Amino acid sequence: MAGSSHGGRPSSWVAVIVMWIGFAVGGVAMVSGPSWWLFWTGVGIVAVGGVIGLIVRIFDDVIIDAPRVIPEEAHRAVLHARAVESAKGTTTATDAAATHPHG
Numbered sequence: 001m002a003g004s005s006h007g008g009r010p011s012s013w014v015a016v017i018v019m020w021i022g023f024a025v026g027g028v029a030m031v032s033g034p035s036w037w038l039f040w041t042g043v044g045i046v047a048v049g050g051v052i053g054l055i056v057r058i059f060d061d062v063i064i065d066a067p068r069v070i071p072e073e074a075h076r077a078v079l080h081a082r083a084v085e086s087a088k089g090t091t092t093a094t095d096a097a098a099t100h101p102h103g
Contacts, residue, residue, distance in 0.1 A: 011056040019049030 008016075026042030029035045
């Protein structure tokens, strides 16, 4: 593991750099032509980087943080007020014939 940082291991970075080089080669190939043989060379380099990533177990670098506890904020919305009233035992009329919502 990488300790307390999200930096990853050096072997994982080698895989990422190889993949980045492959993307750069493919990008240069698309801009300069397109040069299809150079593009497919870039795709091959990315594939080699992926294999390197699998070999060095790049996905083991994941660090799971502790859950974040965020206190609930008070809401002044109408629906929240109705929920608070319902929790207190008061009832809110929901019958359309009794409330006449549109006139």
